[in-house]
Amino acid sequence: xxxxxxxxxxxxxxxxxxxxxxxxxxxxxxxxxxxxxxxxxxxxxxxxxxxxxxxxxxxxxxxxxxxxxxxxxxxxxxxxxxxxxxxxxxxxxxxxxxxxxxxxxxxxxxxxxxxxxxxxxxxxxxxxxxxxxxxxxxxxxxxxxxxxxxxxxxxxxxxxxxxxxxxxxxxxxxxxxxxxxxxxxxxxxxxxxxxxxxxxxxxxxxxxxxx
Amino acid sequence: xxxxxxxxxxxxxxxxxxxxxxxxxxxxxxxxxxxxxxxxxxxxxxxxxxxxxxxxxxxxxxxxxxxxxxxxxxxxxxxxxxxxxxxxxxxxxxxxxxxxxxxxxxxxxxxxxxxxxxxxxxxxxxxxxxxxxxxxxxxxxxxxxxxxxxxxxxxxxxxxxxxxxxxxxxxxxxxxxxxxxxxxxxxxxxxxxxxxxxxxxxxxxxxxxxxxxxxxxxxxxxxxxxxxxxxxxxxxxxxxxxxxxx
Numbered sequence: 389x390x391x392x393x394x395x396x397x398x399x400x401x402x403x404x405x406x407x408x409x410x411x412x413x414x415x416x417x418x419x420x421x422x423x424x425x426x427x428x429x430x431x432x433x434x435x436x437x438x439x440x441x442x443x444x445x446x447x448x449x450x451x452x453x454x455x456x457x458x459x460x461x462x463x464x465x466x467x468x469x470x471x472x473x474x475x476x477x478x479x480x481x482x483x484x485x486x487x488x489x490x491x492x493x494x495x496x497x498x499x500x501x502x503x504x505x506x507x508x509x510x511x512x513x514x515x516x517x518x519x520x521x522x523x524x525x526x527x528x529x530x531x532x533x534x535x536x537x538x539x540x541x542x543x544x545x546x547x548x549x550x551x552x553x554x555x556x557x558x559x560x561x562x563x564x565x566x567x568x569x570x571x572x573x574x575x576x577x578x579x580x581x582x583x584x585x586x587x588x589x590x591x592x593x594x595x596x597x598x599x
Numbered sequence: 600x601x602x603x604x605x606x607x608x609x610x611x612x613x614x615x616x617x618x619x620x621x622x623x624x625x626x627x628x629x630x631x632x633x634x635x636x637x638x639x640x641x642x643x644x645x646x647x648x649x650x651x652x653x654x655x656x657x658x659x660x661x662x663x664x665x666x667x668x669x670x671x672x673x674x675x676x677x678x679x680x681x682x683x684x685x686x687x688x689x690x691x692x693x694x695x696x697x698x699x700x701x702x703x704x705x706x707x708x709x710x711x712x713x714x715x716x717x718x719x720x721x722x723x724x725x726x727x728x729x730x731x732x733x734x735x736x737x738x739x740x741x742x743x744x745x746x747x748x749x750x751x752x753x754x755x756x757x758x759x760x761x762x763x764x765x766x767x768x769x770x771x772x773x774x775x776x777x778x779x780x781x782x783x784x785x786x787x788x789x790x791x792x793x794x795x796x797x798x799x800x801x802x803x804x805x806x807x808x809x810x811x812x813x814x815x816x817x818x819x820x821x822x823x824x825x826x827x828x829x830x831x832x833x834x835x836x837x838x839x840x841x842x843x844x845x
Contacts, residue, residue: 487801509829513828539831544816545812545815548831549815550807550808550812553804553807554807554808555803557806570803571803
């Protein structure tokens, strides 16, 4: 009877979807595990600049930085031309790498562990834990979509939400160019006099406003 | 994540005025007094940079680690029973019992709270408070306020801040003096040094960073460390659908 075939197709479809979701969760967990291993390697580098240089390509590999940049800027992102967007994405990658390099300046190696992974309707959440050498324990939730991480939530505090709020306030106050200058200044201060980021007077990315 | 002494106010009346905001589907940021809040933040930050933070750093530098930990444990132990009570009020008897057990173990085996054998027994602190209880009871939307020298809070959470600040005085009674109050303040500030250092290193707009971090952290505590993750995908979905609010 057609009804039974239809039910069978629906059940099989659901099961295959569940298997796909399980595979996706495993892939996401593996990606996070690999990134943690790179963080542990990074910690051994002698200074912040060396750490940032090491972790930058791994940041670009794990994180959906274009998506992070777009969501963080919101409406302002749509006003930028492609060149300005690309430049801002590069700057975000620098900022993320510099932040990891600065925060993970431990004398001893921290410990990471993956606690769980869950497929949700909207994406995948990998829950991890960081045990810092100073005894602090932090829950890290990696949110991913389309195979890349777009947000990390540390003890309930969303990096992406913080980023959006801050950028919105700064753009309202000093404009997009002012935001770029602030980010460059912050990256420089975290890395020292790094040659990775040009000094402020080299100019902010051209917004390339059309018309 | 990110506590100062306060005067005791007529909280009930103030609480009742805040209860009008029982609507609201989320625990978002409702910063309806941004000018006042930002001024308070900058004033408090300036005084903290000039006075309290240097004192806290000196305190950390001078005291041996185990002494600093012991002092912190004593004050934390004093605040365990309010956490236990609020666990019960929220209908979470297990959390209430864990905190009760924690208080009993640390007060007895831990010599008045100096030591923390309870953690070794896997009786971890539950971190409940009356603000979380009110949220569980239905008060989800609350206006954010940054109070001078007291720090970030919401109208809903402020009474629990008062209770927490007053606990050493309530427990010690006549034995409480200004020295205990100063020690509590400096010890609390020292515990937050790492957090404030992260803020100073990472934040582009420290006021916004502190405000949003506080609100998100409160939501995390209200949900006992398991906030609905689906909410965090809203940014992704909203951007994809060209939401004008972005």
